[in-house]
Amino acid sequence: MHRFANPVRFLRIARPATGWLLGLGLVLSAVGVVGALFLMPRDYLQGETVRILHLHVPAAWLGMSGWTGIAVASLAQIVWRHPLAGVAARAIAPVGALFAFLCLATGSIWGRPTWGTWWEWDGRLTSMLVLFFLYLGYIALSAAERERGPDARAAALFGLVGAINLPIIHFSVQWWNTLHQGESIELTGTSIAPSLLWPLPFTMLGFSALFAAAVLLRMRAELAETRIEARLRRAAAE
């Protein structure tokens, strides 16, 4: 991991990787969206609204993965003082926040015709809403202490402590008797018919690639802004 501690080496890999991830993400997402909207049959019970789940599941996965990334980067920042860890965590935060919001929004839109309500204070929905607020808190905190540089620790600690919410989200459907259904896809198998399931891997991988591309773009922008600040400071000193 320390091989990439050098921003120059990181940028040499990040620049071409951004284009590849963007291209791959757009193609896979397009296949998944077209498949889910037009090629897949309607569900016998849910009807057309089953098509929303092909967006809701990747959004939930990426909202939670984003905070996992923030927690890992925060750990790397606190323990190993990795120079890019803080940059990575700050880059992930707005992207993860958007996907957490999309998870809540698509879930709410699906819930209205299926459950008969836009919102219910059940374990899964509430813990996901808490995750979205944690993202907003992290964005505000990291922006406030960004000028302190690598010594800034409050956001990193917040990132680590906030990870407690991830198992709560995951196990909420088992711990509480909630409106939200349990896992439909597990490592051992799935209860979803293959004819309804096939677009899901495309949207999962496609949105994951777009997520990664957006994080790399945010990291490149922050590294360029750091270079600008250093050059302006040097010019002012001369």
Added chain:
Amino acid sequence: MNQWVFVLAAYGVTLGGVAGLLGWCLAACRRAETRAERLGRRQ
């Protein structure tokens, strides 16, 4: 209400949100890298 209204609303919010995010990230990255390069050349 027709179920397709809900389906299209979900796809509109998601695709619009992701497109907006990527546009914002691309524009910010391009602006910052162009400015950094220009400053580097000037110095």
